[in-house]
Amino acid sequence: MEPNYAFSRNIARKVLKDYDLSEVPTDLLKVFKRLGLKYIELNDAEDIEGAILEIDGKPAIAVLNKAKPIPRQRFTLAHELGHIFLAHTQRDIYDPEKDRENTATLAKQSKPPKEVEADVFASELLVPYEQLKKHTADINNVDKLAGIFQVSKQAMTLAVMNFWKKGDKKKS
Numbered sequence: 537m538e539p540n541y542a543f544s545r546n547i548a549r550k551v552l553k554d555y556d557l558s559e560v561p562t563d564l565l566k567v568f569k570r571l572g573l574k575y576i577e578l579n580d581a582e583d584i585e586g587a588i589l590e591i592d593g594k595p596a597i598a599v600l601n602k603a604k605p606i607p608r609q610r611f612t613l614a615h616e617l618g619h620i621f622l623a624h625t626q627r628d629i630y631d632p633e634k635d636r637e638n639t640a641t642l643a644k645q646s647k648p649p650k651e652v653e654a655d656v657f658a659s660e661l662l663v664p665y666e667q668l669k670k671h672t673a674d675i676n677n678v679d680k681l682a683g684i685f686q687v688s689k690q691a692m693t694l695a696v697m698n699f700w701k702k703g704d705k706k707k708s
C-alpha cells in the first residue's frame with residue numbers, strides 16, 4: 537500500500553477547520569481537550585518523549601515531557617493525532633523511536649505507509665499550507681519560521697520544500 541499524501545493532508549485541514557485552529561503555533565491542547573484526552577506534563581529527561589497513551593484500547597492521555605525539546609514533541613503528538621484522525625487500526629500510539637526519529641525520511645518508502653501518512657498529517661497540522669502562505673517573505677528563514685510554527689528546523693525545512701513543490705505545480 538502506498539501512503540495517501542493528499543488524503544492525509546486533507547484530513548489535517550479538516551481538523552484545523554473543525555477545531556478552529558486558525559492561528560500558529562497550532563494549539564494541540566485544544567485538540568486534546570475536544571477529543572476528551574487527559575493531558576499530563578512530565579519533567580524527566582530520562583522518560584519518554586511526547587506520546588498518546590491508551591486505556592482499554594482507546595486513546596486517553598496525551599503526555600508531554602517538558603524536559604525534552606518541545607518542537608520535537610509537538611511533532612510526535614501531532615503524528616499520534618494523525619493515527620487517530622486517519623483511523624489507523626492497530627496503531628502504535630507510542631511509536632518506536634526509530635520510526636519517529638527522522639522526519640527527513642518523510643517521502644522515503646522505507647517507512648511503513650501509515651507512518652508516512654501520520655507524518656504528512658502532522659506536518660500539515662503544525663505548518664498549515666494556508667498559514668505558511670502568509671510568511672512567504674520569510675520563506676528562506678527556516679530558523680524564524682521554525683520559531684513561529686514551533687516545529688524543529690528539520691520539520692520546517694520539509695514543510696518549505698513541500699510549499700515550493702506545490703507552488704511550482706500551480707505555475708505549470
Ligand SMILES: [Zn+2]
Pocket residue numbers: 615616619628629631635650651654
Ligand atoms: Zn506512528
